[in-house]
Structures are given as structure tokens and as C-alpha cells.
Amino acid sequence: MLDKFPGFLGYGEIIAIHANWPIYPTGIGWKMALKTIGNFPKETIFYEIDDIDRCKLLINQEPNKLSNPYDSNHYHIALWHDDLIELKDKGFIDGVIDKSEYEFEMIRFENFKREFGDRLKLDEDGNIILYIKDDNGKLRETKYHKPEFDEDEEDFVFKNCAVIPNGVSLTESGIKELYNISKEINLIEELNALTKPFIEIKRFDTAVRDASLLVETKIKEFHKQPNLFGQKLVELHIFEVIRNNENYNSAAIKCYRGELRTIFKFIRNDFAHNFRVLSEEQCKLILSRISDTLSEFNEVINAYFEKK
Template identity: 30%
Template sequence: MFERIDDIDRCVLLLVKGYKRYENPYDEQAFHVAIWHDDLLEARDRGLVEGVLSLTHRQYEERKREEFLKGLRRAHGREGLELPPADIIYSLQAEIDGRMLPIRVPPLDEFDDQEDGERPNVEWLGIDESGEIRLTDRGWSELDALWGDSLDVPERVRSRIGPLIGRGLYDTALREFGVLIESRMREVASSELYGLNLVEAVIRRLRASGHFHDSSLKMLRGELRTAFKFVRNEFAHNVVDLPRPRAYALLGRMCHVLMEIDGVLADLDNSERLNGPSKPRLNN
């Protein structure tokens, strides 16, 4: 289940639900997904997700203002304040450079709308009354097929992994991948930590090196946390009988993660060989 927690420039930020409750939905320990409106709407049209609606720009603005007003009223109710009127949205102010300045909110009439029954030229994302976006059975099958097609066992581990896959010992192969990935990560972090703590140690080490863009590290962190939370942990201590399509999907993802870590370690070694190790930088 995915819950929308932010939406700007026709790109939506989703919170992955069901794993832990966070007081702050933006907590970096939570699991998030960012995706363009157009991609989610296309996925809906292809039957891959449900809970997604197509809105005109005006309908999108109307819903956004309704949600804002509901949130404002909830906050006022908790603090025992008088509930604000509906037109408060047109008299909002913000502090800018020490001064309170008005925020211009254009009237709804300025937004184009379509005639009833017509499909809008530009579609905006809406979410149905459930408030959640969900993968359909077809969506799961498509996801499994995509990861299964990407199964490419790195040459350096084929002698260990290939025979396990060939004999259908998929859960054993996934456990072996988990060990290989963690071992490689310990080389990066120079640490004996494990699991999600090891992920954070790897990212700290790479950030301190000064050789990697922060945006790249955020993507890598997401890949690693996903692999550990949703793949490695399930198979580390359990014997699981997996159907071949699902197994190939999970193995494809773990192949990708191992290659990512191999690439990062190679980049780190090359950078430090050419430029010398950077001194760790203190965070503010």
C-alpha cells in the first residue's frame, strides 16, 4: 500500500505503508517512492495499479485545497482554536526575510477544465476514496517479469550461484546473495555491522569520501534498504519454497544490488588511488 504524502510539479511522493508508523511521514527511516503523475496514470491505464484517478487541472486544484483546509481544521481542533472559514485559503501569509507577505492563491476560474465526459488534454493525479495506491495482480506479474528478465548473475559469483539456481534452490541462492552483498558492503564501510545498520555505515563512508554525488547516494541507499528489508531478511533464516517467476524476480534484484556495490567499491578504490583518501567531513 502506498499513501501520498507530498505532490509538487506533477510528481508525487508516496509512503510505503505497513512496516512501521512514524510520527513524521518524511522520516528518512521510512520507505518512500517518488513517481511522476504521467507514469502512475499510464500504469492505471494498463491495469497495473488501482486507487488512481485521472483529474482535470481544476479538479486537482479543488481537491488540493480541500485537503489543505481539512488539515488546517484538524490542527486548529487539536489546539482548541476556532475553526477557520473555507475562504481562508485566499488570505494566507508567509514570513519571508522577516516580513509577513501575502501568498497569492489564484481563483479556481483561472484553471482550465474540460466539458463533462471529455478526457483532459493534460491529466492530473487523483486518488480514490481509499486514499491508497495498490498494485494489482497484473502489476505484480509485470514487476516479476521485469526483474526476471534482468537476471544476469555477475561472472565473479556464477560458480557459487549458478548451480543453486540450476537445481531450483532459489531460497538458498538468495541467502548466498545476501551474504555476498553484506561481505562486499563491509569492505566498503570497514565495519562489522550487519543489516540496515550496515547500509547506513556504507552511505556514511561513501559520503565522507567526497567522491560521490549526494543524489546518487540517496538512490543507492534506497536500493540497499529495499534489498535488505524485502528480500534478504525473509530468506536469511527461513527455508522458502519459491515459484520460478517470483524467484527469478528476486534474484534479478539481488544481482542488480551486488553489481551496484561492486561498482561503488571499484569507483572508491580508483578515486582514492588517484586522489588519495579524503578526510571525513563533519555534518552540520
């Protein structure tokens, strides 16, 4: 079944990504992409570790320093090329270069060649010669063909592919735009009732602290686990969600897990152990994130669990 395909997304005109990643894009559009980047501390630099179906898998650490950058215990995001380019064009992120499809495929081809080093073999047309095992275990020659430039197609005109030479990070304009986006979001009633009194007396750090505690408390109470907290609580919750999804860890569940883990890592842990000086804008931006996650928690409970 298609809904059991690892990268099945099913939103917009997109069906799936042909990859079994630890996380996937949560939606389409530059605002969704900006909010995804904004889930991390503003100084975070994201590094590319994979690129499939015009979508990039990024990680918040230098991947060459990790034994397995795909490990689901790391913190990842996934963003579409189109959204990265639009964010770059708006001045909201640094580190992205837009290339034509031909230029992009040539970069991938040349990078692949470098990986072979002295073992590289090319045919007379510059294609890479590869060997794969067939069903009988015998080596069979195949080729990675060098991209061809079609002069009639104006291959350099349309710059619709994103290249990340080093890392991607938010700009000051991007941070300001996140504040603007947060103004468009109405907090869910429960969270608004909890935090509004603190905001009125300018106790912004307390509002965020109590909001993150609300997320943790609701998960604890639902699973009747008063002694679990932090990432262990998140993993128990996700384990139960997967178990109630016929033991299948879908793309939607992976995205939900990613949202919860970043909330607990970068908000709950920080505000639980430190006093933070926040502006009202910063407070409302964080609360909008928590509100989205609480809404998703309620949806997950309704979708994956029988009424208790």
C-alpha cells in the same frame, strides 16, 4: 552549483524536483516505476505524503500513524504522475485515479482549505488569504489563488495528473509483469556463477539467501568491517559514500540508499531467518533486483572512492 541542489536528478529532460525528500525517482518510465514498487513485498500498500513537480512521495505505512512520515528511517518510494497513470491504465496497480490539471489543482486547493478549519479566510473571489512574515518580521498578506477553468483549453480532456485517494498496491497482473521484466535482465557474472547451481537443483531459497549474503559480504569486505551487518552496515557504507562526495547527500545517493535498505529489510533479513518456498519465477525476480543493486554497488565504489 546545480549538482548540489537537493532534488537534482539530471536524467532525461528532467533537471530537478524542488523538494528535499528522503528519496527520489530512480528513472523515467512505467517499467522503472513498476520495479520500484516491486522492491517491496507484493502485499504492500503505499500512501502519499507529498506531491511536487508532478511527482509523488509515498510511504509503506499509514502516515497519520507516524510522528514524522518524512523521516529517512522509514521506507519511501517516489514515482512520477505519468508513470502511475500508465501503470493504472495497464492494470498493473490499483488505487490511482487520473485527473485533468484543473481537476487536480482544485483537489489540492480544497484540501488546503480544509487544513485551515475555522481559521480559513477567503476573499470575495474565493481565494485563500494567507499571511507571511517579511524580512522585517511584519505580517504581509498574500493569496493562494483558486484555480481558474479555461473553457478554451479543454481542461477536462487531458487526464495527466494522478490522484491517490487512499493507497496504491500491485495487482496480480502487475506481479506477473514483474516476472516478465525479470526475464529481460541478465545477472552480473559473479551473481550468476553463485546462484546458477542452486537454481538447477531447484534450491531457489538458497539462491536468494546466498545472493543477499553476497551483497552484505562485499560491503563488509570493502569497508573492512567484519562485525557489522544489516542496516548498520548499510548506514556506515552510505556515510562513507557521502563523506567521499564532499559530505553532500545527493539525490543519487538517497536512491542508492533506498535500494540497499529494501534489499536488506525485505530480502536479506527474511531469507536469513526463514525457509521460503519460491517458484523459479519468484527467485529470478528477486535475483534480478539483487543483480541491479550489486551493479550499482560496483559503480558507487568506482565513482566515490579512490582505488584501495
